Amino acid sequence: MTSFPLPDRNRDAALALGPDKWRSAVAKKLLMVGAGGIGCELLKDLVMAGFADIEIIDLDTIDVSNLNRQFLFQKQHVKKSKAHVAKESALRFNPNVNIVSHHNSIFEDQYDVAWFKSFDLVLNALDNIPARRHVNMMCRAANRPLIESGTAGYLGQVSVHLKHTQCFDCEPKPTPKTFPVCTIRSTPSTPIHCIVWSKSYLFNLLFGKDEDESAMSSSADDDAQEIADLKREAEELRNIKNNSQSPDFAKLVFEKIFTRDIERLLTMSEMWSSREPPKPLDFKKLHSEMKKMKPLPTGVDRNMKVWSLVENFHVFTESIKPLAQRLNEGQAKDSEFSMSFDKDDDEALDFVTAVTNLRAHMYGIELQSRFKVKEMAGNIIPAISTTNAIIAGLMVLQAFKILNNQYDDCKNTFLVHGGQRTQLICGEVPPAPAKECGTCQAGYFTLTVDTAQFTLSDLVDSVLTKDLGVDGEITINESGRMIYDPDFDDNGPETFENLKITDGKRILVLVDNDEDESKNHSINFFVIHKAGVTPYELDGDKKIPPRHKAKAPEAKRLLDDEVEVSNKKSKGDGETVEVLDDDVIIL
Ligand SMILES: Nc1ncnc2c1ncn2[C@@H]1O[C@H](COP(=O)(O)OP(=O)(O)OP(=O)(O)O)[C@@H](O)[C@H]1O
Numbered sequence: 104m105t106s107f108p109l110p111d112r113n114r115d116a117a118l119a120l121g122p123d124k125w126r127s128a129v130a131k132k133l134l135m136v137g138a139g140g141i142g143c144e145l146l147k148d149l150v151m152a153g154f155a156d157i158e159i160i161d162l163d164t165i166d167v168s169n170l171n172r173q174f175l176f177q178k179q180h181v182k183k184s185k186a187h188v189a190k191e192s193a194l195r196f197n198p199n200v201n202i203v204s205h206h207n208s209i210f211e212d213q214y215d216v217a218w219f220k221s222f223d224l225v226l227n228a229l230d231n232i233p234a235r236r237h238v239n240m241m242c243r244a245a246n247r248p249l250i251e252s253g254t255a256g257y258l259g260q261v262s263v264h265l266k267h268t269q270c271f272d273c274e275p276k277p278t279p280k281t282f283p284v285c286t287i288r289s290t291p292s293t294p295i296h297c298i299v300w301s302k303s304y305l306f307n308l309l310f311g312k313d314e315d316e317s318a319m320s321s322s323a324d325d326d327a328q329e330i331a332d333l334k335r336e337a338e339e340l341r342n343i344k345n346n347s348q349s350p351d352f353a354k355l356v357f358e359k360i361f362t363r364d365i366e367r368l369l370t371m372s373e374m375w376s377s378r379e380p381p382k383p384l385d386f387k388k389l390h391s392e393m394k395k396m397k398p399l400p401t402g403v404d405r406n407m408k409v410w411s412l413v414e415n416f417h418v419f420t421e422s423i424k425p426l427a428q429r430l431n432e433g434q435a436k437d438s439e440f441s442m443s444f445d446k447d448d449d450e451a452l453d454f455v456t457a458v459t460n461l462r463a464h465m466y467g468i469e470l471q472s473r474f475k476v477k478e479m480a481g482n483i484i485p486a487i488s489t490t491n492a493i494i495a496g497l498m499v500l501q502a503f504k505i506l507n508n509q510y511d512d513c514k515n516t517f518l519v520h521g522g523q524r525t526q527l528i529c530g531e532v533p534p535a536p537a538k539e540c541g542t543c544q545a546g547y548f549t550l551t552v553d554t555a556q557f558t559l560s561d562l563v564d565s566v567l568t569k570d571l572g573v574d575g576e577i578t579i580n581e582s583g584r585m586i587y588d589p590d591f592d593d594n595g596p597e598t599f600e601n602l603k604i605t606d607g608k609r610i611l612v613l614v615d616n617d618e619d620e621s622k623n624h625s626i627n628f629f630v631i632h633k634a635g636v637t638p639y640e641l642d643g644d645k646k647i648p649p650r651h652k653a654k655a656p657e658a659k660r661l662l663d664d665e666v667e668v669s670n671k672k673s674k675g676d677g678e679t680v681e682v683l684d685d686d687v688i689i690l
């Protein structure tokens with residue numbers, strides 16, 4: 104092989120590919136979405152392979168629980184932006200790289216189609232379905248290739264989404280079993296969020312192994328205040344644990360987790376700008392109500408009936424005592440003794456049910472029976488850093504192929520474990536798109552208008568009917584709002600500005616023709632405001648693919664998803680991934 108000057112760190116990648124392919128690939132511009140478990144590995148691999156122009160985005164800050172597998176982060180980085188710290192750490196591997204970091208959600212309007220078009224390839228290292236679907240849709244709109252990734256324990260997968268292959272939405276997704284940590288810790292919205300908090304977080308803190316003190320006790324010069332806050336919180340819990348034999352133990356725990364911690368959360372006003380804030384509970388009030396309470400039902404009823412707030416309070420105060428006693432007795436014999444949640448342990452299940460329901464009550468979430476809590480208190484999959492590392496490596500291999508236009512060589516790759524297979528990694532040719540997919544089979548347009556002048560009727564009459572020639576019943580939605588349908592055309596004369604369809608917004612139009620299915624379409628318009636434009640500028644392929652019938656449910660799903668994404672905007676959470684134990688994390 105001819106010699107070529109390369110920094111040592113890039114030599115392996117270049118030798119494997121040949122200098123030309125290596126050079127042409129690493130000159131391209133990449134977007135990496137998510138800088139968590141897979142993202143940290145991926146960014147390290149990318150800069151080590153020589154990629155020199157990368158933007159990264161992550162909305163989150165670094166948590167102590169990330170440190171065991173997200174190796175770009177160290178304890179002095181706790182509470183700092185994942186995106187910014189990942190950039191700084193990666194630059195130490197290769198200072199000649201240009202990395203731009205965004206501490207933000209990928210849902211924000213500023214990350215519009217034009218922004219996505221500025222990249223040659225997008226790599227997802229996310230942990231939730233709504234964000235994955237959003238990036239998938241933006242990549243389709245911008246006509247950019249996407250590499251998707253995910254891991255769960257020893258399993259992982261990398262998929263390649265090109266114009267002529269399946270998009271992320273082509274295959275229906277199984278109901279996800281996991282959720283983001285911030286949802287569990289601060290913003291639960293379903294019973295399972297409360298169950299996970301109770302059994303994996305609180306139970307462990309009170310009766311399990313102690314917190315990772317080494318990670319908490321070091322202080323970073325410029326973040327002394329935040330580290331001090333963390334230490335104070337840990338100290339507060341330790342003090343409470345030290346009082347586990349006190350008759351006031353239940354009160355001490357209760358007032359910390361259901362009163363003071365919630366009051367502290369309420370001071371973070373941004374968190375509650377688009378969601379209902381929790382209501383703290385009052386120990387004294389519930390204690391006096393408990394005295395008037397009828398005895399709890401016994402037998403099957405105790406298990407099947409949903410307890411009232413005061414009944415949950417009663418069970419909380421009753422179950423915490425024997426658990427604390429068991430811990431104390433165990434530790435008297437063995438100072439290392441600790442307990443972990445077991446759904447077949449009656450006292451532990453009572454405690455977790457009561458805590459789940461008290462927390463659910465504060466957040467306005469439906470309470471659950473003890474039976475249901477037992478059923479739902481399931482399965483948490485540990486995050487394994489080696490799995491993340493393998494998956495990130497496989498993503499880089501696919502990136503080189505895509506960036507050299509070797510589309511026929513691209514593979515969807517699966518990291519499998521156990522079973523009959525002898526191979527650890529299996530590959531398959533990326534399947535063709537699903538005809539009925541509402542995302543990749545939709546039309547995408549950029550619509551430039553003066554939003555102060557352009558009306559909804561202009562969209563219907565001029566753009567849709569005249570220009571695009573759609574023929575059928577039209578339904579129009581924006582961010583989960585239905586703004587036009589065959590029975591509701593009141594908004595017709597309103598300007599986009601009045602309808603709050605501003606720069607960067609996306610409009611979804613569904614066209615339904617009962618007589619001729621080939622005239623059914625899903626069309627997305629990304630709105631750009633430009634003062635003085637008359638009447639409009641339309642950019643996109645005017646041959647809109649038909650939306651294959653059968654998919655009335657698909658149309659409904661598109662609408663549901665609109666609502667879902669708009670509700671979750673900027674939060675990035677959803678029916679996603681979940682974990683809480685410090686040594687656990689999933690995608
Ligand atoms: N909408 C979004 N925009 C940008 N980044 C996102 C978005 N949704 C999720 N992410 C990021 O994707 C990353 C996924 O990585 P991973 O699952 O390893 O997260 P994590 O570090 O486990 O997070 P957590 O501390 O919540 O468990 C996270 O860092 C998360 O902040």
Ligand SMILES: [Zn+2]
Binds near residue numbers: 269270537
């Ligand atoms: Zn698709």
